[in-house]
Every structure is written in structure tokens, then in C-alpha cells.
Amino acid sequence: MLTSGLLLGAAASHEGINTGDIVFQLLMFIILMALLKKYAWGPLMGIMKQREEYVAGEITAAENSRKEAEKLLEEQRNLLKEARTEAQNLIENAKKQGDVQREEIIAAARAEAERLKEGAKLEIEQQKERAVAAIREQVAHLSVLIASKVIEKELSAEDQDKLINEYIQEAGDIR
Template structure:
């Protein structure tokens, strides 16, 4: 049963509430909140603010790193493309140089073959002329011998020389 002994006690019989105690507890609670706000909440919020700034800086740093990595990747791709183009150009230049050298070697071989052929023709011509000259000399001496036997007369050295020259001249015209 509730007894009322005053305003300060409400339902004291069932463990009631004392208004004075409540007011004291409320005052201490408010003091505790003020102390917590000053010594715990402020530093805690400062730490949380620092942590928030740290996380924001880390996110920004990570974003910058990602952008730099993308830029580096693009540069590497461009450099790889340029390297491939340079390699292709080198290969094409080497092919052109090879073809040019091949043509030069073939041309040089043709020129050398032509030079050898001309030298051989000149040598053949010289040998032919030597053979003709030897044959003319032999024919001249045989002609003189035959002519002297056919004529059976003495021919003077001057007449013989004229006959030889005339025969050589005729043999040269036939050639």
C-alpha cells in the first residue's frame, strides 16, 4: 500500500522513489554528461575527426595512385605500341637492305660474267688472229714452194716478195 509521508517519497512501501534522491542523481548525471562531454566526448570526436580525415586522405591517395597507375599503364601501352612499330620498321628496313644487297650482288655477278665473257671473246679473237697469221705465213711459204716448182724457173727475190704479198693480200680479203 502506498503511504504518503510527504511529497518527497512516492510509493515508498514498494521500493518507491525519493524525489530528492532523483534530483541528486539527475544533477550528478548532468555533471557526468558535462564531464564526459569535456574529457571523453571532445577527445573522442577529435580522434574520430582525425580518423575521418585519415580515411579521406587514404581514399584520395588511393584514387591518385589509381589514376597514376592508369596513366602509367597507358604510357606503357603507348611505349609498347611504339616499340612494336620501331621493331616492324627495323624488320622492313632489314628486308629492304637485304633485297638491295641481293640486287647489288646479282648485278655485280652479271657484270663480272660479262667482263669474263668479253675477255674470253677478246682472247679468242687474238688467238684466231694469231692462227690466221700463222696460217697465212704457212700458206705463203707453201705457195712460194709450189709456185717455184710450178714455174720451174728462177724468180728473183723481189718477184718472190711481190707474189707473197699479193697472195697474203688476197687471203686477207677472203677473210
């Protein structure tokens, strides 16, 4: 029995929980974790933290750039709208100015035409008066001539008609 007890004790020692090994392994695991934390996790977490801060900064910068771009886009839209409004106003003013100038030109042309018409009427009237005066002068001259011829000779009715026709002929030739 003794041998069987020994065998059982040896088997039990191999089969049982070896607390020394467990404590040693646990101690090694804790030391390994401390070393990993100090030399691996610390720097790795520092790098990850820096990367996180960098990405957050880039996101913030991108958001700020987007907001600035939207602000500039809105300003450009407003400026474009103002420019279009101003261009439309300039076009309308130019049309109004053109209409005013056209009316002024038409009024000036009408006034000039009326002035020329009045001038032509005046000249026609003057020419008419000169022509009437010339005719009167010729009639007076012819009357004097006829009277002097009549006085020179006593004429019959037939001679009178002949003489009048001659003087009318002469008057026509003089003209």
C-alpha cells in the same frame, strides 16, 4: 487509526516517488555527461575525426596513386606499341635494303660476267686471227718452198703427190 495513518504515510513515503533523489540523480547524470563530453567524448571524437581524416587522406592518396599508375601503364603500353611499330618498320626497311642490295649485287655480277664473256670472246677472236695469220704464213712459206722445189726439178704426178705429202708432213711437224 492514527497509527495506521502513520504507517500508511511512512509506507507512502517509501513507496512514493522521491523527487529529491530523482533530481539528485538527474543532476549527477547531467554532470557526468558534461564531464564525459569534455574529457572523454571531446578527445575521443577529436581522435576519431583525425583518424577519419587520415583514412580519407590515405584513400585519396591511394586513388591518386592508382590513377597515376593507370596513366603510367597506359604510357608504357603506348611506348611499347610505338617500339614494336618502329621495330617492325626497321625490319621491313632492312628487308627492303637487303632486297635492293641483292638486286644490285646480282646486276653487278651479271655485268661482270657479261664483261668477262665479252673479254673472252675478244681474246678468242684475237687468238683465232693470230692462228689464221700463222697458218697463212706457213701456207705461204710452204707454197714458196713447194714452188722452189718444183722449179728445181720437173716432177711427175707421182713425185708431185709425194712432195705434197712430205710438205704436209713437215707442216704438221712444225706445228
